Amino acid sequence: MSVAFEVLLPSRIEGRVELRASSSFIGITGPSGAGKSSLLRCIAGFEKGALTQANWGNMSTKIGIVFQQPLLFPHVNVEGNLQLATRHASEHAISINEAVKGCHCEHLLSKQIATLSGGEAQRVAIARALVNGPHILLLDESLSAIDAVTRRHIYAFLRHLCAVSQLTCFVVSHDIDELLLLSDEMIYVCAGKIKAVGNVDSVVPNMYQGGAIHTPSAILNGVVECIAEATLSSHAEESTHTNAEKTTHPEQEMLIEHATDFGEPDQNTVYQVIVSGQRLYVSQKSLIAARSSIVRSKVASFSECEPNQADKNEIDNSLSAGGQVRLAVKASEVSIDTNTAAMTENSTSSILNSLNCVIEDITHFDNHKSGRVLLNLRIINQNDMSEDEQPALHAVISTLSVSRLQLAKNMLVIARFKLL
Numbered sequence: 001m002s003v004a005f006e007v008l009l010p011s012r013i014e015g016r017v018e019l020r021a022s023s024s025f026i027g028i029t030g031p032s033g034a035g036k037s038s039l040l041r042c043i044a045g046f047e048k049g050a051l052t053q054a055n056w057g058n059m060s061t062k063i064g065i066v067f068q069q070p071l072l073f074p075h076v077n078v079e080g081n082l083q084l085a086t087r088h089a090s091e092h093a094i095s096i097n098e099a100v101k102g103c104h105c106e107h108l109l110s111k112q113i114a115t116l117s118g119g120e121a122q123r124v125a126i127a128r129a130l131v132n133g134p135h136i137l138l139l140d141e142s143l144s145a146i147d148a149v150t151r152r153h154i155y156a157f158l159r160h161l162c163a164v165s166q167l168t169c170f171v172v173s174h175d176i177d178e179l180l181l182l183s184d185e186m187i188y189v190c191a192g193k194i195k196a197v198g199n200v201d202s203v204v205p206n207m208y209q210g211g212a213i214h215t216p217s218a219i220l221n222g223v224v225e226c227i228a229e230a231t232l233s234s235h236a237e238e239s240t241h242t243n244a245e246k247t248t249h250p251e252q253e254m255l256i257e258h259a260t261d262f263g264e265p266d267q268n269t270v271y272q273v274i275v276s277g278q279r280l281y282v283s284q285k286s287l288i289a290a291r292s293s294i295v296r297s298k299v300a301s302f303s304e305c306e307p308n309q310a311d312k313n314e315i316d317n318s319l320s321a322g323g324q325v326r327l328a329v330k331a332s333e334v335s336i337d338t339n340t341a342a343m344t345e346n347s348t349s350s351i352l353n354s355l356n357c358v359i360e361d362i363t364h365f366d367n368h369k370s371g372r373v374l375l376n377l378r379i380i381n382q383n384d385m386s387e388d389e390q391p392a393l394h395a396v397i398s399t400l401s402v403s404r405l406q407l408a409k410n411m412l413v414i415a416r417f418k419l420l
């Protein structure tokens with residue numbers, strides 16, 4: 001059953017949202033003053049003048065909200081704040097231990113609220129919301145003060161909770177690339193209206209036409225093959241230096257260990273990922289497990305049941321070989337090579353990633369005045385086994401390059417890009 005709601009708060013926000021039942025991590029973006037916070041406040045029921053009609057499917061509707069400036073109780077410490085939030089918690093609330101671990105704030109438990117930095121207060125506020133067990137969690141730029149690496153870990157934790165429970169997150173952020181990568185569906189708000197709702201690849205063109213993004217990113221679907229060899233040998237070298245007693249075959253040990261278990265996420269780990277039958281090299285930070293929707297749809301089919309251990313293992317292993325992943329490719333980072341004979345393995349370019357593509361469309365910006373062109377590229381599926389549909393890959397290049405390379409519709413090209 002799909003989730004739907006309609007809001008009308010005159011001169012601030014209006015529109016209708018309908019989401020797939022399997023979508024549990026929803027990104028909301030749009031320009032400053034567009035109405036994103038107003039939308040969350042309507043959902044939370046804070047706006048008395050708003051007409052809000054919601055159908056949350058088969059979900060109960062305990063709603064939590066975390067603001068950019070967290071509202072923590074100043075008279076008790078962090079632990080006290082968390083304990084207060086466990087009062088009236090719903091059945092599926094997670095424990096304080098799990099919440100502080102997932103939100104990277106275990107070390108802050110005894111701290112006074114007034115002594116927390118902005119990012120620390122945001123982590124505590126999210127943990128506090130989670131121990132209350134909301135079915136819907138509204139995050140209004142609630143991770144904006146947290147460093148990028150920690151933020152990605154917390155998002156991964158939230159997506160994990162969305163996948164294994166009935167939690168649905170609505171996340172407002174101005175970091176569009178990050179939201180595109182993480183979200184099952186996007187809501188684009190502009191000038192007080194909900195302009196577009198849906199899959200990332202269906203919403204991106206609206207955002208691009210509306211001027212919200214200068215160059216569209218493509219979110220591709222892939223399957224992890226293994227960790228790239230160079231990463232393995234550098235890990236192996238470290239192991240040789242740090243574990244002097246492991247003198248037998250340390251490199252071999254690491255290879256086996258990493259080939260079967262990729263261990264703790266490491267932003268610099270490079271994975272080999274197969275996209276439409278073609279191999280890419282992708283760092284952890286450009287990659288996210290496509291687990292949320294996969295497992296959530298299973299959870300939906302179990303009705304209100306929690307997934308069993310086998311399903312949880314499937315979630316935890318999705319960055320292992322065979323795991324489905326999503327990766328973001330920015331149009332500004334894609335270059336075009338017309339020498340299609342220069343295959344990846346023989347390429348003399350330092351750019352590791354290349355995909356065989358067909359030019360589907362060439363669009364000039366600003367009536368030819370900007371000197372830039374947007375190419376829409378269809379990735380050629382070299383996998384005979386399946387017809388896995390990929391969204392279009394985009395490239396922004398100069399008009400000079402278009403004429404120099406004599407680019408035209410339906411031409412075969414190699415799209416090269418960095419993903420490190």
Ligand SMILES: Nc1ncnc2c1ncn2[C@@H]1O[C@H](COP(=O)(O)OP(=O)(O)OP(=O)(O)O)[C@@H](O)[C@H]1O
Pocket residue numbers: 011012030031032033034035036037038039
């Ligand atoms: N309490 C209020 N009363 C009247 N108008 C308001 C109120 N709060 C916000 N507005 C107006 O509603 C519009 C949308 O504001 P909102 O805070 O929802 O935008 P936003 O998209 O969240 O912006 P930002 O990205 O800058 O946080 C703005 O024009 C704002 O001035």
